[in-house]
Amino acid sequence: MPELPEVETIRRGLLPNIVQKRVVSTTIRAPRSVRSPLADFTRVLEGNSIKDIQRRGKLLVFHLAESSMILVIHLKMTGQLLYKQHPQKGGSEAGSESLVGGGHSFTVPEPSLPEKYTRIALTFEDGSSLFFNDIRRFGYWQLVSPAEFEKIESRYGIEPGNPNFTRENFVKIMSSQRSVKAVLLDQTKVAGLGNIYVDEACFRAGIHPSRPVKTLVKRELDHLYAAIQEIIATAIQHRGTTFRDYRDSTGESGNFKQLLNVYARAGEPCVQCGQPIQKEKHAGRGTHFCAHCQT
C-alpha cells in the first residue's frame, strides 16, 4: 500500500481541491469497502462539506463541517483517491495523452472515471468528484465518532516528521526481542513505515533487518533514527514511490523509485559495494538488504 510519503502526497493534493466543498452525492459501488452502515454513511456525507484533511500514519482523516463524525480512509495495498475537476462523459476517449518511446509514437487513453475498480465516489457541488479505486478491495472508508477516532488514533505510534519522533521516544521503542524489521513495520510503534521504507532505512543505517532491536548499540540507534527521518522526508519531496498501483490524487506516479537502494533490487549490485542485493523473508515480508553493507 501507499506508506506515509504516498498518503501524505495524496493528502496535500486533495487539500486545496476539496476542503470547503459540499458533497452533493455519494456513490457506493462496493458496499464492503464501506465499514459503516450504508444509510448512515450516505446521510452524514450528503449535504455536508469537508472541513479539513489530516493524516495519522497511513490513515487519511476527513473532518466534516456539519457533523462531529469523522471519515477515516485506509488505502491498504491498492487503494487510490483520484480527484477530477470536471464531470466526465462515460466511455469517451477524451483526455488522451501522447507518449513517445523506442522510436514508436503511440497514444495511451486516459481511462475515464468511474472505472472497473472504482468502489466509492463523491460528487461535490461544483461538479468535481473524488473517486476511490481499489483493485484488491482491502481498503476502506469508515465514519467514526470522535470517541471511536480517539481510540483508533491512540493505537498508532510515533511518526517521523512529528514532534513526538524524538530520539528518546525512538530508543524506548527499540527495546524488545523482536527484529528491527518487525518493530519498524509495527504501526503501534512507528506509524507510517511500510515494507519499502523499512528496507531502505535499514540499508541507509547499515543495519541488518533481522537483528533483534535490543542488540543495537547507541551509534546504530542514532543511524537508524536519522535514516528513517531522512528517507521519509526525501520520499515526500519526491511525491512517494510508484511500483504499480500507487498514484497521487491527480493520477501521477511518485518519483522516489529511482532513489531506492535495495527494495525491488534483488540480484542487482549494491550501490555501495557492488555485491548482489539479497531478498529473504523476514517478519513475514519480502526483505531486501546487502549482506556486506548491513550487519
Add this chain to the structure above:
DNA sequence: AATTGTACCTGTCAGC
C-alpha cells in the same frame, strides 16, 4: 508477549 499462519481480494509473472 511475540511469532506464525491465515484471511481478506485481484492481478501479474515465472515455470512447466
Add this chain to the structure above:
DNA sequence: TGCTGACAGGTACAAT
C-alpha cells in the same frame, strides 16, 4: 497458449 502456484506496497485475528 494455458494452467498452477507464488507473490504483491497492509493489517487484523486466531492459534501456538
